[in-house]
Amino acid sequence: MSIAIGRTGVVRLVQRGPCTLSGGAPRPPIHVVAGVLRDASGRVLLTQRTAGRDLAGLWEFPGGKCEPGEAPDAALARELREELGIEAKVGESLIQVPQQYADKRLLLDVRWIERFEGTPRGCEGQALEWALPEALARFAVPPADRPVVAALVEPPLCLVTPDPGADGTQWLERFERAMERGVRRVVLRTTTPDSAWAALATEAAARCRAFGADVRISGDVELARAIGIGLHLRAAQVRASAQRPVSHDVALSASCHDADELRGAERLGCDFALLGSVKPTASHPGHPGLGWARFAQLRETASLPIYAIGGVAPDDLVAARAHGAQGIAAIRALWPSGSAHSDLG
Numbered sequence: 001m002s003i004a005i006g007r008t009g010v011v012r013l014v015q016r017g018p019c020t021l022s023g024g025a026p027r028p029p030i031h032v033v034a035g036v037l038r039d040a041s042g043r044v045l046l047t048q049r050t051a052g053r054d055l056a057g058l059w060e061f062p063g064g065k066c067e068p069g070e071a072p073d074a075a076l077a078r079e080l081r082e083e084l085g086i087e088a089k090v091g092e093s094l095i096q097v098p099q100q101y102a103d104k105r106l107l108l109d110v111r112w113i114e115r116f117e118g119t120p121r122g123c124e125g126q127a128l129e130w131a132l133p134e135a136l137a138r139f140a141v142p143p144a145d146r147p148v149v150a151a152l153v154e155p156p157l158c159l160v161t162p163d164p165g166a167d168g169t170q171w172l173e174r175f176e177r178a179m180e181r182g183v184r185r186v187v188l189r190t191t192t193p194d195s196a197w198a199a200l201a202t203e204a205a206a207r208c209r210a211f212g213a214d215v216r217i218s219g220d221v222e223l224a225r226a227i228g229i230g231l232h233l234r235a236a237q238v239r240a241s242a243q244r245p246v247s248h249d250v251a252l253s254a255s256c257h258d259a260d261e262l263r264g265a266e267r268l269g270c271d272f273a274l275l276g277s278v279k280p281t282a283s284h285p286g287h288p289g290l291g292w293a294r295f296a297q298l299r300e301t302a303s304l305p306i307y308a309i310g311g312v313a314p315d316d317l318v319a320a321r322a323h324g325a326q327g328i329a330a331i332r333a334l335w336p337s338g339s340a341h342s343d344l345g
């Protein structure tokens, strides 16, 4: 595996095979703790890796390796003291990203910094930049940081729509209610595509625009073009696509079940993937689900942001982030029920 800087400045992994010891057992991950520091205007601190170290020149969240026996909070406070000259109060976890590099496996454990004393400076000669979250995508970051940036700026929930059935009006009402309840990313999907679906999807896309929500259509390049929205590839389409099926200014994402498909999604330049099923679901009887541990193993082989899907609900967001997921995607758990007063989930 090697590392290459892509068109968007995002550094991508070029996978050549699993990272193993000579005996074949995977190397244990190195626990790296990093902090998200914010200033009064909501800008986030990035620091640049200095020349002569691995990943030199790339921008990262300040932090470093836990020493043997050292608690992660204490390790992060120490690293921030050494690297930035500040006294920091380490807060909650943002995301834990398992990531395989050519020469090592990392667990990048990213924490919010609740507050800090002192003015951060580059005590080790590193450059510092305070950037608004929406500007973070412009920085070239290590592969493990791509999901971290996504966790800071992208929606944590992704609705995949259920089939509209016979009553399109009711479907659209419920769709709008999901938006009202805070869904900001949508994959429009049906198992019965027809002309009614094209009209309904066009209406739903207009609702998304009104709410400022990101929207893609599943499986249908022509319809994506006709409506003027992004495309979401089915897993079989990921496998069958030698090239990106839409231009780079059209958003592209994909559904995946395994490491090959995740790598395919990355190769096609998808900006996120849905990976599952994580848990057993009624729609896949007899399928036990990947489980969170396997989900994290698969996540380790790719760098693109990944939503966990399959039997998961907003309540699973903490577990999802602890296993490297950007968020959760769901049909049922994000679809409002018949009653106007019932909650999501």
Ligand SMILES: Nc1nc2c([nH]c(=O)n2[C@H]2C[C@H](O)[C@@H](COP(=O)(O)OP(=O)(O)OP(=O)(O)O)O2)c(=O)[nH]1
Binding pocket: 032, 033, 034, 053, 054, 055, 059, 060, 061, 062, 063, 064, 065, 079, 106, 108, 142, 143, 144, 145
């Ligand atoms: N600190 C930090 N390290 C990251 C990030 N993303 C990422 O891939 N890494 C990698 C780079 C390194 O291989 C490893 C962390 O090592 P480091 O060089 O910061 O460790 P350290 O501060 O303890 O420094 P050193 O004494 O080992 O040089 O994790 C990130 O956002 N922050």
Ligand SMILES: [Mg+2]
Binding pocket: 062, 063, 064, 065, 079, 083
């Ligand atoms: Mg460091």
